[in-house]
Amino acid sequence: MTLNEAETGHISVPRKDRSFPLPALPDLQLEQATRRILIVLASAFSVLRLWVVFAVPFTDSTEARYAEMARKMVETGNWLIPQFDYGVPFWGKPPLHTWLSAAGMQVFGTTEAAARLPILLTALAILFLIWAWVRDTVGTNTALVATVVLATMAMFFGASAFVMTDIPMTLGTTLVMIGFWRAAIDSDSHWGYAVFLGLAIGMLAKGPVAVVLCAIPVTLWLMVTWNWGVLRRLPWTGGMALLMVLNVPWYLAAEIATPGFLHYFLIGEHVQRFLTPGWQGDLYGSGHQEAMGTIWLFWLMAALPWSLIPAVLLARPTRLAGAFRQDRSGWLVYLLLWSLSPLMLFTPASNILAAYVLPGLPAAAIVLVVLSSQVLGLRPNRASRIGFAVAGLAMLSSFLALTIGLVFAPQQMRLKSDKGLVAAAMTAHPDAPLYTVGGRSFSAEFYSHGRARAIDEADFARLAGNGAPTAFSVSPSMTTTAEALGLENMGEYGRHVLFVTQPVKEVK
Structure with missing residues (x-):
């Protein structure tokens, strides 16, 4: 040095x-x-x-x-x-x-x-x-x-x-x-x-x-x-x-x-x-x-x-x-x-x-x-x-x-994920389509393996009345509209509510 x-x-x-x-x-x-x-x-x-x-x-x-x-x-x-x-x-x-x-x-x-x-x-x-x-x-x-x-x-x-x-x-x-x-x-x-x-x-x-x-x-x-x-x-x-x-x-x-x-x-x-x-x-x-x-x-x-x-x-x-x-x-x-x-x-x-x-x-x-x-x-x-x-x-x-x-309280945390909703929809109607009303939900698409598709309110009213087994993910503000269309409320999952076209037993 x-x-x-x-x-x-x-x-x-x-x-x-x-x-x-x-x-x-x-x-x-x-x-x-x-x-x-x-x-x-x-x-x-x-x-x-x-x-x-x-x-x-x-x-x-x-x-x-x-x-x-x-x-x-x-x-x-x-x-x-x-x-x-x-x-x-x-x-x-x-x-x-x-x-x-x-x-x-x-x-x-x-x-x-x-x-x-x-x-x-x-x-x-x-x-x-x-x-x-x-x-x-x-x-x-x-x-x-x-x-x-x-x-x-x-x-x-x-x-x-x-x-x-x-x-x-x-x-x-x-x-x-x-x-x-x-x-x-x-x-x-x-x-x-x-x-x-x-x-x-x-x-x-x-x-x-x-x-x-x-x-x-x-x-x-x-x-x-x-x-x-x-x-x-x-x-x-x-x-x-x-x-x-x-x-x-x-x-x-x-x-x-x-x-x-x-x-x-x-x-x-x-x-x-x-x-x-x-x-x-x-x-x-x-x-x-x-x-x-x-x-x-x-x-x-x-x-x-x-x-x-x-x-x-x-x-x-x-x-x-x-x-x-x-x-x-x-x-x-x-x-x-x-x-x-x-x-x-x-x-x-x-x-x-x-x-x-x-x-x-x-x-x-x-x-x-x-x-x-x-x-x-x-x-x-x-x-x-x-x-x-x-x-x-x-x-x-x-x-x-x-x-x-x-993990343990996603509902209270208002978790922006539709994983639980997709699981409930597939249990209620395993082979039915799942529609997200008002915009895309990428989490719903992922957990449904691409089956979930986004639709607008006009398509919602049309598809809800066709009588076919169908599941819908809607915002809580649309609950009254969905019930007026004769859909069954399967419960709220985070930010969305699941509705189906036919009455089925509770899956939650």
Whole structure:
């Protein structure tokens, strides 16, 4: 070690053409009691998450919609393009998340767990990437704490086995960001292709937005450090070839099979959706009108309970600035920019969802743990253990209470799922059609294996009077109308009431 290295606390890495020191950050010192708390929290959250995977039914509309598209993929054998309805292509998102859930159903059957388990495995892959990277960069203890913090963030925990697009895309962006640092900054050439593999995953999970979410922090970090030369360390020729091979065939095949896909997806979903308030061009629903800047509020909710830490850190601006100055590698700045990239991108957007903050949460978990140690001087004492345990248990208790309610009291929770209604309808009239009056119910379609069909009120009156065995799902406000048509009320199931055309014995 040279005198300069000893004075600065940074150790140069003896690799060719290296221009950045290693992050000189001390690993957390964890006592046995702290480790036990971490293990208990991780185990409890894991058991609870698995219980949700198997016990909570699909709810409308997001998860039930994506699960039903995966079920249709398996049923029809059309693995090229997800189907919004039979024969109606879904252009809203690429198919990676649908492929994952459909593969689970293909292997394990048409169940909630089969559709969710591949998404859960994807979330576990993200956690492993974060743990391995922080372990190699700072140390095992910091890696353990950062991984537990990420796993217990409200949005990550909730989305970790939720059938939707965001966890697969977050895997892609995480792979890009870690791969870039390891290849371009650590000069580990083996990770160069991970950048392009991650971009391919992101493009197949959600499209070009994944590329933008990675380009923002990388570009800003290169501008801050002014070390553009590290880009030469990426395998551009082979990497771009890999990216093209993994993406272009599907995008071209989708456009050839369903002309108009590229224009709708690239322009409508990636420009108009975010810049046009209340965008009316959505083929599969309606826009989400939010005030500009709402994405920051979404982040505060998504990162609970750990989103309370930034306020404490900002209350010590001198020590906070000192922590960034001491890290001559720029690793903390890199993490901060990565964690803020979804907020920077979606601040001017009005058509947004809370899940849009997910790609930045892995970096947020790391930077919050590292800065808490550096700025607040947290040590493995009784006070810090109690604080960590209280925060984790508060989050666990909230999710546990919610899960218990959804499983054992769905009626009181007004659960947006028609699983119970479908079961009752199939018991009452096993071979009769099931109609949902007033709009589609994706959960009814999933649990009836595609038998449930949406009708309007005019068709309701006509079909109710034809005398054939038929089941109807109607809103409670239509109960009087249904009874006037001579239908038998079989009971209320969550948000809908089941009626059948012929009197039958109670099935509840």
